[in-house]
Amino acid sequence: MIDLLLRNANLPDGRRGMDIAIHDGRITALGPQLALTAAQEIDAAGHLVAPPLVDAHFHLDAVLSYGLPRVNQSGTLLEGIGLWGELKTTLTQDAVIQRALQYCDWAVARGLLAIRSHVDICDDRLLAVEALLEVKRQVAPYLDLQLVAFPQDGLLRSPGAFANLKRAIALGVEVVGGIPHFERTMEQGAEAVRLLCEFAAEQGLRVDMHCDESDDPLSRHIETLAFHTQRLGLQGRVAGSHLTSMHSMDNYYVSKLLPLMREAGVAAIANPLINITLQGRHDSYPKRRGMTRVPELLAAGVEVAFGQDCVLDPWYSLGSGDMLEVAHMGLHVAQMTSQAAMRLCFEAVTTAPARILGLEAYGLEPGCQADLVIFDAGDCVEAIRLRAARLLVLRRGQIISRTAPPHASLSLPGRPATVDFHIRPR
Numbered sequence: 001m002i003d004l005l006l007r008n009a010n011l012p013d014g015r016r017g018m019d020i021a022i023h024d025g026r027i028t029a030l031g032p033q034l035a036l037t038a039a040q041e042i043d044a045a046g047h048l049v050a051p052p053l054v055d056a057h058f059h060l061d062a063v064l065s066y067g068l069p070r071v072n073q074s075g076t077l078l079e080g081i082g083l084w085g086e087l088k089t090t091l092t093q094d095a096v097i098q099r100a101l102q103y104c105d106w107a108v109a110r111g112l113l114a115i116r117s118h119v120d121i122c123d124d125r126l127l128a129v130e131a132l133l134e135v136k137r138q139v140a141p142y143l144d145l146q147l148v149a150f151p152q153d154g155l156l157r158s159p160g161a162f163a164n165l166k167r168a169i170a171l172g173v174e175v176v177g178g179i180p181h182f183e184r185t186m187e188q189g190a191e192a193v194r195l196l197c198e199f200a201a202e203q204g205l206r207v208d209m210h211c212d213e214s215d216d217p218l219s220r221h222i223e224t225l226a227f228h229t230q231r232l233g234l235q236g237r238v239a240g241s242h243l244t245s246m247h248s249m250d251n252y253y254v255s256k257l258l259p260l261m262r263e264a265g266v267a268a269i270a271n272p273l274i275n276i277t278l279q280g281r282h283d284s285y286p287k288r289r290g291m292t293r294v295p296e297l298l299a300a301g302v303e304v305a306f307g308q309d310c311v312l313d314p315w316y317s318l319g320s321g322d323m324l325e326v327a328h329m330g331l332h333v334a335q336m337t338s339q340a341a342m343r344l345c346f347e348a349v350t351t352a353p354a355r356i357l358g359l360e361a362y363g364l365e366p367g368c369q370a371d372l373v374i375f376d377a378g379d380c381v382e383a384i385r386l387r388a389a390r391l392l393v394l395r396r397g398q399i400i401s402r403t404a405p406p407h408a409s410l411s412l413p414g415r416p417a418t419v420d421f422h423i424r425p426r
């Protein structure tokens with residue numbers, strides 16, 4: 001007898017009425033009307049069942065610090081970096097840990113069970129690094145946290161940053177970060193990319209750089225990142241986060257750049273909520289959207305994920321850990337409104353970031369971890385439309401979160417007593 005049988009699930013690829021067998025924390029079989037007996041059966045009742053949401057880009061050291069020591073008045077990236085610099089000197093390890101753990105509780109309730117978080121290493125104490133390594137240990141039973149050593153104030157611009165980055169990696173941080181557009185010159189940015197890629201290649205590590213988070217169309221560090229990725233054989237292990245300058249680049253140059261990114265196997269991580277908020281702040285009208293060219297990257301065969309980036313911190317005053325909200329915004333900003341494109345937006349918060357993070361045994365095949373989310377929706381497009389409740393969240397086959405579906409009661413003569421926002425009953 002197996003541990004658990006989920007009956008009548010709809011899958012993200014469109015298959016309907018599927019059963020999922022789970023034993024010892026793994027998926028053991030998947031198919032229609034499985035002839036199996038289980039210690040527990042759950043009727044998914046035609047709801048979407050998907051592997052968990054994954055956030056490819058976040059900052060867990062700054063999360064829930066909104067208003068400390070003050071709010072960002074201009075709404076720009078640069079004021080946010082300045083504000084974080086003020087806050088950084090007053091951080092305590094306990095406060096960082098408590099805020100991060102609170103956010104991870106929210107994440108679990110949202111079916112978000114894997115997060116790649118950058119952690120600022122431009123602090124000789126490495127206080128945030130030690131705090132997030134402790135958080136990683138504490139949440140490991142229910143959430144996969146992958147940390148990126150992030151030189152927020154510039155690898156070359158900030159004294160001691162490279163040495164700190166190496167110390168952070170030695171302590172257990174597993175991905176090499178960077179911020180070439182924040183170095184003093186274009187040349188220094190290119191040099192930082194080279195040094196970081198060579199270090200990652202030596203150490204056998206993945207790379208994820210904040211890259212060209214700028215409206216300057218001449219910010220072309222992604223070109224250098226693709227070059228060194230290809231040169232050093234790092235294909236499939238490198239991501240460029242933000243890439244917002246691509247929004248403003250000349251079309252001819254982009255037509256050269258996209259195949260270079262594809263050739264190098266560099267992934268792109270857009271952060272729709274933050275890009276639409278921070279970019280275009282120096283424009284009058286028309287105001288640029290600023291998000292990177294998601295449909296064109298996908299058409300060129302580049303892996304693309306969406307990240308949340310920030311929740312209630314010096315850069316963003318909203319957010320609640322909901323990757324469906326991120327997908328919803330990405331869909332709108334990129335005008336990805338066809339059925340196929342909307343499904344790609346769901347993949348950009350599930351399977352695509354799972355591949356970028358290198359998550360093992362992620363997915364819905366037999367042998368995969370039984371980490372699953374049942375959404376209050378019939379398919380992944382409806383899940384995005386409704387930012388559907390995560391009715392059940394399972395980790396290794398165990399239920400770790402439940403949310404009741406929203407139902408409004410109506411008092412209208414001759415009309416239904418309730419509405420649930422689904423087009424048709426399942």
Ligand code: FE2
Pocket residue numbers: 057058059118210309
């Ligand atoms: Fe970021």
